[in-house]
Amino acid sequence: MPFEYRLTAAPMAGISSRVYRDIVRAHGADLAYGEMVSAQALVYQNRKTLELLDITDEQAPRLVQLFGAVPEHVAEAAAIVAELGAQYIDINMGCPVPKVVKNNEGSALLRQPELAERLVKAAATAGLPVTVKMRAGWDGGRVNAVEFAQRMEQAGAAWLALHARTREQFYQGRADWRLIAAVKRAVAIPLIGNGDIFQAGDALAMLEQTGCDGVMVGRGMLGNPWLFADIRAALAGQQPPGRPAPQIIIAQALAHLKEQIQRSEHWLVRREGEDSAAVRALAEKLAVQSLRHHLGWYIKGLRGSADLRRRLNTLTGYAQIKALFAAYLRDGSAAVEDGGSSKP
Numbered sequence: 001m002p003f004e005y006r007l008t009a010a011p012m013a014g015i016s017s018r019v020y021r022d023i024v025r026a027h028g029a030d031l032a033y034g035e036m037v038s039a040q041a042l043v044y045q046n047r048k049t050l051e052l053l054d055i056t057d058e059q060a061p062r063l064v065q066l067f068g069a070v071p072e073h074v075a076e077a078a079a080i081v082a083e084l085g086a087q088y089i090d091i092n093m094g095c096p097v098p099k100v101v102k103n104n105e106g107s108a109l110l111r112q113p114e115l116a117e118r119l120v121k122a123a124a125t126a127g128l129p130v131t132v133k134m135r136a137g138w139d140g141g142r143v144n145a146v147e148f149a150q151r152m153e154q155a156g157a158a159w160l161a162l163h164a165r166t167r168e169q170f171y172q173g174r175a176d177w178r179l180i181a182a183v184k185r186a187v188a189i190p191l192i193g194n195g196d197i198f199q200a201g202d203a204l205a206m207l208e209q210t211g212c213d214g215v216m217v218g219r220g221m222l223g224n225p226w227l228f229a230d231i232r233a234a235l236a237g238q239q240p241p242g243r244p245a246p247q248i249i250i251a252q253a254l255a256h257l258k259e260q261i262q263r264s265e266h267w268l269v270r271r272e273g274e275d276s277a278a279v280r281a282l283a284e285k286l287a288v289q290s291l292r293h294h295l296g297w298y299i300k301g302l303r304g305s306a307d308l309r310r311r312l313n314t315l316t317g318y319a320q321i322k323a324l325f326a327a328y329l330r331d332g333s334a335a336v337e338d339g340g341s342s343k344p
């Protein structure tokens with residue numbers, strides 16, 4: 001049976017929130033990974049971590065990515081997220097950030113396959129399929145993706161996602177898709193390829209060159225959920241529709257902001273135990289702050305976007321932002337700049 005998640009949205013800390021997961025699914029992603037959450041923080045019932053998860057009532061399929069290095073924490077965290085409605089548990093074995101790696105978490109696990117294997121088995125005790133998102137290896141001299149992937153398969157992983165860069169590369173250089181092909185040949189479980197998909201043609205090329213079962217889009221989806229529709233079209237042999245008109249981009253940015261404000265209100269009202277105008281105003285302010293990057297990405301490539309972004313960054317409320325966008329569109333300055341579009 002072909003793998004059902006051909007087109008996935010990558011987990012991205014601070015980006016793949018509940019609201020953005022809903023958006024990319026609506027634009028054609030089969031599966032949207034949740035941003036990484038700490039197994040240890042979940043076990044200690046850190047409230048912010050529950051807010052970060054935000055999976056209650058989320059549309060299926062629901063995948064939670066955990067990071068951790070203590071099997072007992074991972075087992076307990078897996079049970080907690082299973083209870084909350086997760087359907088898949090992914091373990092992060094790729095995060096390169098020093099404060100994660102120094103605790104033996106994230107990409108540090110590439111150097112400790114035995115511990116990595118124990119973590120997969122610990123997560124599986126919650127009864128859900130466990131998946132692994134990994135990198136090519138620790139550094140250029142220690143590229144062990146093939147052996148590591150085989151080991152994860154033996155440990156019981158349901159599928160793997162491979163970001164074909166080493167930890168040492170962080171996000172620099174090019175992802176080495178040849179490794180995706182090598183891992184695909186070496187394991188029987190499905191493999192999702194990841195790294196450097198910025199347009200529909202890249203997704204087709206990765207599938208063709210590596211034989212991977214699905215593709216995962218990370219940075220390419222920033223401000224561009226339409227990339228998923230483009231890839232879907234290309235997979236179906238149709239012409240990708242490309243990035244839409246400025247009016248539609250801006251309407252999407254505003255809808256994103258509105259949804260984010262609603263989620264923010266939901267959680268803040270719960271946290272404060274009070275539903276007042278002051279709490280709602282604070283929720284709005286926090287949501288606007290948290291969405292600044294997204295708003296900047298949406299408008300990238302539109303005419304005058306640098307000036308528009310500068311103005312956006314001074315605003316703290318939905319109504320002001322809506323008015324700024326309306327004025328921008330009205331002034332007729334909204335045409336896409338030459339070369340600014342990510343149309344394939």
Ligand SMILES: Cc1cc2nc3c(=O)[nH]c(=O)nc-3n(C[C@H](O)[C@H](O)[C@H](O)COP(=O)(O)O)c2cc1C
Nearest residue numbers: 010011012013035036133163195196197217218219
């Ligand atoms: C800002 C940022 C946050 C990320 N957060 C996560 C994360 O929480 N978990 C994870 O496994 N990978 C994370 N990644 C890595 C991406 O999921 C993906 O593997 C990487 O960006 C390569 O794909 P791309 O070339 O399509 O961007 C993050 C990457 C970036 C740039």
